[in-house]
Amino acid sequence: MSYELIQNNQYNIGHICTKQQCEAGRGKKTAMRWFSPRLERSDYTFSDLEGSSNRFANLLKGLGIAKGEVLFTFLPKSTEQIVAFLGSLKVECITGTLFSNFGEDSLLDRLGDSAARLVVTRKSLYRKIERIRDQLPALRTIILTDVAADLSADVLSWPHLMADASETFAVPVTTADTPSVLHYTSGSTGKPKGVLHRHGSVLQQSHTASEVLGLGEDDLFWCTADQGWVTGTSYGIIGPWSLGVTQLHYSGGYDAGHWLDLLQRERVTVWYTAPTALRMLMREEQELYQGLDLNHLKQIFSVGEPLNPEVIIWSRSCLDKEIYDTWFQTETGAIMIANRPGVPIRPGSMGTALPGIEPGILADDGTELPAGSQGNLCLKAGWDSMFITYLNNDSAYRSKFRDGWYYTGDMAWQDRDGYYWFLGRSDDVINTSGHLVSPFEVESALLELPEIAESGVIGVPDELLFEKVIAFVHIDAGIEFTAELELKIRLHIANRLSSVAIPQEVLQLERLPKNKSGKIMRRVLKARYLGLDAGDISTLEE
Amino acid sequence: MITLENLETVFHQVFDDHSITLQRETTADDIEDWDSLTHMNLVIALELKYSIKFALGELQKLKNVGDMLDLINKKAAR
Numbered sequence: 054m055s056y057e058l059i060q061n062n063q064y065n066i067g068h069i070c071t072k073q074q075c076e077a078g079r080g081k082k083t084a085m086r087w088f089s090p091r092l093e094r095s096d097y098t099f100s101d102l103e104g105s106s107n108r109f110a111n112l113l114k115g116l117g118i119a120k121g122e123v124l125f126t127f128l129p130k131s132t133e134q135i136v137a138f139l140g141s142l143k144v145e146c147i148t149g150t151l152f153s154n155f156g157e158d159s160l161l162d163r164l165g166d167s168a169a170r171l172v173v174t175r176k177s178l179y180r181k182i183e184r185i186r187d188q189l190p191a192l193r194t195i196i197l198t199d200v201a202a203d204l205s206a207d208v209l210s211w212p213h214l215m216a217d218a219s220e221t222f223a224v225p226v227t228t229a230d231t232p233s234v235l236h237y238t239s240g241s242t243g244k245p246k247g248v249l250h251r252h253g254s255v256l257q258q259s260h261t262a263s264e265v266l267g268l269g270e271d272d273l274f275w276c277t278a279d280q281g282w283v284t285g286t287s288y289g290i291i292g293p294w295s296l297g298v299t300q301l302h303y304s305g306g307y308d309a310g311h312w313l314d315l316l317q318r319e320r321v322t323v324w325y326t327a328p329t330a331l332r333m334l335m336r337e338e339q340e341l342y343q344g345l346d347l348n349h350l351k352q353i354f355s356v357g358e359p360l361n362p363e364v365i366i367w368s369r370s371c372l373d374k375e376i377y378d379t380w381f382q383t384e385t386g387a388i389m390i391a392n393r394p395g396v397p398i399r400p401g402s403m404g405t406a407l408p409g410i411e412p413g414i415l416a417d418d419g420t421e422l423p424a425g426s427q428g429n430l431c432l433k434a435g436w437d438s439m440f441i442t443y444l445n446n447d448s449a450y451r452s453k454f455r456d457g458w459y460y461t462g463d464m465a466w467q468d469r470d471g472y473y474w475f476l477g478r479s480d481d482v483i484n485t486s487g488h489l490v491s492p493f494e495v496e497s498a499l500l501e502l503p504e505i506a507e508s509g510v511i512g513v514p515d516e517l518l519f520e521k522v523i524a525f526v527h528i529d530a531g532i533e534f535t536a537e538l539e540l541k542i543r544l545h546i547a548n549r550l551s552s553v554a555i556p557q558e559v560l561q562l563e564r565l566p567k568n569k570s571g572k573i574m575r576r577v578l579k580a581r582y583l584g585l586d587a588g589d590i591s592t593l594e595e
Numbered sequence: 596m597i598t599l600e601n602l603e604t605v606f607h608q609v610f611d612d613h614s615i616t617l618q619r620e621t622t623a624d625d626i627e628d629w630d631s632l633t634h635m636n637l638v639i640a641l642e643l644k645y646s647i648k649f650a651l652g653e654l655q656k657l658k659n660v661g662d663m664l665d666l667i668n669k670k671a672a673r
Contacts, residue, residue: 090624129627153627153628154628154630154633175627177627178627180612180614305624306623306631536639536643537643539639540639540640543636543639544608544609544636544640547611547628547632547633547636548611552630553632555632555635
């Protein structure tokens with residue numbers, strides 16, 4: 054695929070997804086079939102995408118934004134988000150997408166660390182940036198997509214700027230190693246880290262869109278992921294459009310009726326969604342599926358967290374479809390291990406390694422373990438979509454590699470037939486409905502509340518979300534733990550971090566378990582919550 | 596009698612956005628931060644504010660804010 058994909062040494066993702074498709078004769082082909090939450094439809098051709106992303110590239114140039122500078126979109130699913138993403142890549146900016154439910158702390162961490170120069174957002178979300186803007190000296194310009202005229206010299210109108218910008222833009226010949234996309238990801242300690250990718254990642258994203266998802270010229274592909282996450286950019290933008298495939302985008306949230314209506318009426322042929330969404334569909338009234346015609350739907354794929362076998366079995370009986378679970382991370386940039394058509398599914402497994410990808414199960418000392426052994430899931434470094442650094446944190450980046458292996462942070466085992474089976478994280482990071490949540494960040498946000506003296510946050514298994522966030526708090530003496538305080542805690546987390554980090558339960562403890570250094574022992578909290586043996590508690594200070 | 600204006604104050608608190616104005620026709624799609632997770636915050640806030648309890652799944656059946664207001668008034672009157 055790569056010999057056709059890369060022409061004249063041009064690796065620029067924005068160019069490949071638009072102009073290159075027009076030059077291949079797809080200018081009038083629908084690139085994007087857009088549906089509003091109320092199912093109003095708008096179609097955009099590859100030529101439309103080429104013109105509008107060129108306009109955005111030109112307006113960036115006009116604003117003095119240069120190669121290598123960072124900009125973000127902070128938008129719900131919207132056409133402007135996609136145009137800005139492609140246009141900024143054409144200018145060789147580093148472009149990031151911020152989940153629209155991020156609160157002020159999450160925004161400050163990301164915009165501050167990256168020294169972002171420009172943010173594209175909308176009026177109702179801008180209030181969050183306004184509150185922290187004095188702490189963001191590098192942020193020069195805000196573009197609002199839904200105001201007709203500029204609000205000030207540095208808060209500008211998208212319609213105004215776009216109307217004035219030219220539809221033609223000469224994309225520089227971009228090398229494979231030029232930085233491209235930036236997504237922040239949470240760890241168990243410290244602030245979120247900026248995972249930086251390069252334009253050469255398009256090789257792997259395009260290859261997997263073709264060879265795993267099976268996308269071809271006549272497909273209508275729907276990836277339900279929000280563009281705020283890596284799946285939404287790697288497979289909601291880059292992979293399919295690098296192949297000239299038409300994509301459906303629905304800007305509403307989960308709605309079983311609307312989703313099934315779109316799948317049937319629009320004759321979607323390949324669908325990429327998440328286990329949590331599939332589990333929600335499984336719980337819907339069965340009448341919803343009566344008379345549903347999904348004959349045209351060739352494949353369903355899943356990503357985000359492990360897909361439990363019950364969902365696969367439900368899909369076989371209710372939808373008469375297989376669901377192929379896939380595995381990758383923000384850091385890997387594209388699918389690495391997958392169940393896929395032509396390879397028998399082992400329900401509950403991650404699937405097998407893709408050609409050219411070399412996983413290994415390694416002990417903590419780096420020894421390669423034989424089939425059947427549990428250990429660290431690692432990948433031999435050097436695949437095309439491998440991240441190139443953690444922005445401003447190269448030591449953390451280097452710590453993820455040892456002896457040529459990338460340590461994913463996931464624990465797994467491999468069976469004798471080459472299938473990988475996920476066991477859990479090797480750290481405390483919580484995977485809730487496919488989103489990684491840092492317990493450290495939630496604990497820190499909780500401590501901002503004057504009522505809370507100590508906090509400990511864990512993830513525990515959940516039937517719907519895969520894992521749910523549980524917060525333990527020690528309240529200051531004299532303060533009562535009331536329903537009002539619990540609401541205050543929940544709202545604080547939603548508004549400071551994100552809705553995905555809201556604790557599903559907030560539990561009061563007289564004392565949190567700590568080791569002799571004063572560190573909260575999350576492992577002990579988890580064991581107590583689950584009613585399990587806490588294991589070695591010799592370091593417990595109680 | 597609880598009014599749309601009364602509900603607005605709860606929405607302002609839950610979504611940390613004082614620019615929200617509610618109509619009977621308003622739905623989750625009209626409010627940026629209203630998703631399945633913040634919805635739980637809204638439920639708790641409404642239950643606390645009006646000393647009512649929603650049954651499991653009761654709110655899922657509502658089409659818009661108008662339906663929600665009617666249900667809250669019905670429960671508050673009991």
